[in-house]
Amino acid sequence: MKYNMQIKIKYFGMLTEITNCQEGTIDFSGIYISELLEILYVKYPSLKNKEFQVAQNQQLVSGKTKLNSNEIVLLPPFSGG
Numbered sequence: 001m002k003y004n005m006q007i008k009i010k011y012f013g014m015l016t017e018i019t020n021c022q023e024g025t026i027d028f029s030g031i032y033i034s035e036l037l038e039i040l041y042v043k044y045p046s047l048k049n050k051e052f053q054v055a056q057n058q059q060l061v062s063g064k065t066k067l068n069s070n071e072i073v074l075l076p077p078f079s080g081g
Helices: 014-019 033-043 045-049
Strands: 005-011 023-028 053-056 059-061 071-075
Touching: 005 014, 014 045, 023 033, 033 045, 033 053, 033 071
Parallel strands: 005 071
Antiparallel strands: 005 023, 053 059, 053 071
């Protein structure tokens, strides 16, 4: 069963330039992270061409992960050193 929920999304680094915001909310009735990303790609088409990681509950997750939090964080690639 699907429930409609409000998801807070936080953007960091170059992703704030693409979305023109540091955080926002989206009404979401899907189950998986990949479904949420598809909504974001429609809202911000430039995101589709960028590399970034998704974190849920302070852990990096894949698109196949079930959404179980009302807050998601999008992180640009990090350069290590």
